[in-house]
Amino acid sequence: MHHSSVNAAEKVDPADKQQNDSNPSRYIATSNNDAESNSSSTLPPVDGGAQAWLFLAGCFVMEGLVFGLAFSFGVFQDYYSTHAPFAGSGGIAVIGTLTTGLMFLGAPIVLALCRLYPRWARWFSPMGLSGCFFSLLMTSFCDTVPQLIGVQGAIFGIAGCFAFCPCVVFTDQWFDKRRGLAFGIWASAAGVGGAGIPPILDALLGSVGFRSTLRIISAIFFVLGVPLAWFIKPRIPHDLAPKEKLFNFRSARSRFVLTHQLANVLQACGFYLPNIFLPTFVREQFGTSTFLSTLTIMLFNLSATVGLAGMGALADRFSSTTCVMISATGSALSVFLLWGLSTSLPVVYVYCIFYGLFAGCWPATWQATKREISQRGEERGYGFVDPVMTFGLLCVGRGLGSIIAGPLSEALLRGQPLAGEAFASYGSGYGVLIIFTGIAAVFSGSSFYLEKLKLL
Structure with missing residues (x-):
């Protein structure tokens, strides 16, 4: 994550251009200063002010709706598995993991479009939310799981x-010293939405069915989301935005980046499994009501909200490996000691809180990671490494892990391995899935382990 001094009035001497080209923080400072110097009117303040907070509010609502609904898929998973016309069909888990997977996998492409066409980037959020509205509306007419995969999974x-x-790109313009905190705040909205949306879905699905439920949710997206997306806009006008080439992927081949990317994939492979299967798990193991089953997702996502905001603040102060270590350790311990050893519903709820807190905060560690990738790129003579595009590369790893998690989870549960052959929840039929989730959490700390071994 680079730092800029957007309120400075100095101009950069041409003689310093070569030095600036190899210095990420000075590069962005130069671009923003030039924009301000050439602007006919004063730009809004950075790190505060009404417009900055309205931007943050718009990002928060967008994140809460889009990712909140995606992270609530466990409710749909439980409903589709037990109600016509989808009951008994295979591939249902693929719907949710495909949704989150494509959100992350497509990030480098969309972020590149934001950089190359800043005039149009301003409208990507309203367009995207409108697309979500049409996806949900079309899903209400689906009759088969492949149709759900294509519409609710892929299009959404x-x-x-x-x-x-656009929230990722414009956050760097609106916030400097509070950038990690700002990212943590709007990213935490996924947890808020993931906690608030499940009981709404649960009530609607039980009373009006999935078709009317999806039409109601689509209307909420259109009425609430699209207008508030107006505030997701750049601080610097598109005609004053930096025109220099910001792409540099040479550092992507470094051991540091590859290690973080592998950790991303492994963390995502494990992270999405509990969120999908916990409602079904507690219903089968403890005979819970629909609401008590849904409560697992609510607790999981609500604690992730706290974790994201907290980790965002830590990422501004500590190294990426320290942040990763905190997330990996807390996640692994909660899986092995709480979920695996649980024999009662309250213990599962405690697990949901701790796992959501430590595993859910993972994306906020990227603020420290992309800052260090940019710094290392400069130190190794790669020139400027765009932190926004670095964020996009990290999204690819998370997207791959998410997509892998869908079919992998069905394979892990096929035949109910360890059922009746192990103690506590390890013998529930979900034992192999629990073990895999814990192992994935352990290996998500790879960068910390390698750094301590002086191999990174």
């Missing part, structure tokens, strides 16, 4: 990617 995922990527 692509539209959601266009909705959230």
Whole structure:
């Protein structure tokens, strides 16, 4: 994450151009200063002011709707698995993991479009939220799981990617010293939405069915989301935005980047499994009501909200490996000691809180990671490494892990391995899935382990 001094009035001497080209923080400072110097009117203040907070509010609502609904898929998973016309069909888990996977996998492409066409980037969020609206509306007419995969999974995922990527790009313009905190705040809205949306879905699905539920949710997206997306806009006008080439992927081949990317994939492979299967798990193991089953997702996502905001603040102060270590350790311990050893519903709820807190905060560690990738790129003579595009590369790893998680989860549960052959929840039929989730959490800390071994 680079730092800029957007309120400075100095101009950059041409003689310093070569030095600035190799210095990420000075590069962005130069671009923003030039924009301000050439602007006929004063730009809004950075790190505060009404417009900055309205931008943050718009991002928060967008994130809460798009990712909040995606992270609530466990409610749909439980409903589709037990109600006509989808009951007994395979591939249902793929719908949710495909949605989140495409949101992340498409990020480098959409972020590149934001950089190359800043005039149009201003409208990507309203367009994306409109696409989400049409996706949900069309899903209400689906009759087969493949149709759900294509419409609720793929189309919603692509539209959601266009909705959230401008937030990543414009946050760097609106916030400097509070950038990590700002990212943590709007990213935490996914947890808020993931906690508030499940009981709404639960009530609607039980009373009006999935078709009317999806039409109601689509209307909420259109009425609430699209107008508020107006505030997701750049601080610097598109005609004053930096025109220099910001792409530099040479550092992507470094051991540091590859290690973080592998950790991203592994963390995502494990992270999405509990969110999908916990409602079904507690219903089968403890005979819970629909609401008590849904409560697992609510607790999971609500604690992730706290984790994201907290980790965002930590990422501004500590190294990426320290942040990763905190997330990996807390996640692994909660899986092995709480979920795996649980024999009662309250213990599962405690697990949901701790796992959501430590595993849910993972994306906020990227603020420290992309800052260090940019710094290392400069130190190794790669020139400027665009932190926004670095964010996009990290999204690819998370997207791959998410997509892998869908079919992988069905394979792990096929035949109910360890059922009746192990103690506590390890013998529930979900034992192999629990073990895999814990192992994935352990290996998500790879960068910390390698750094301590002086291999990174």
